[in-house]
Ligand code: SF4
C-alpha cells in the first residue's frame with residue numbers, strides 16, 4: 445500500500461478535488477462504526493484488518509469506485525470526506541489550526557489548486573474532536 449505523504453496545511457495553501465480518482469485506487473479506506481452501519485446494506489463490502497474494518501477493493505480499486513466516480517458519494521465514509529486532510533493532536537506550528545494540527549497528503553492531485561485551505565478547514569474541522 446502507498447503511504448500518505450503528509451505536509452502541514454499552511455504549506456499546501458490551496459486544495460480542490462479534481463476528481464482524478466487516484467485516492468480511491470490507492471489507499472485502504474478505514475470504516476468507522478457509523479460508516480459500517482450506513483454501508484452494511486451493500487453487503488460484503490468490508491474486510492477486517494489488524495486495527496479495524498476497511499472497505500474492500502476489487503482489482504486494486506475501492507469496491508464503490510465505478511465509471512470514474514464514487515458510486516455512493518453522499519454516503520461515503522468519513523475518511524473519504526476528510527481526505528486529503530489528517531487531524532493530529534500534536535504537530536508543528538505550520539500545521540496548527542485552532543486547537544488541533546492538520547496535515548495534507550501531498551500525493552493528492554488537487555493540492556495547491558482551488559480554494560484556500562483555511563476556509564475548507566473551518567467547514568470540516570471546527571468543533572470536531574481529534
Ligand atoms: S486524489 Fe485528490 S483530487 Fe484526486 S480524487 Fe482523490 S481527493 Fe480528489
Ligand code: SF4
Nearest residue numbers: 468506508509514524
Ligand atoms: S467510498 Fe467512494 S470516495 Fe471513498 S474510496 Fe470508495 S469510491 Fe472513493
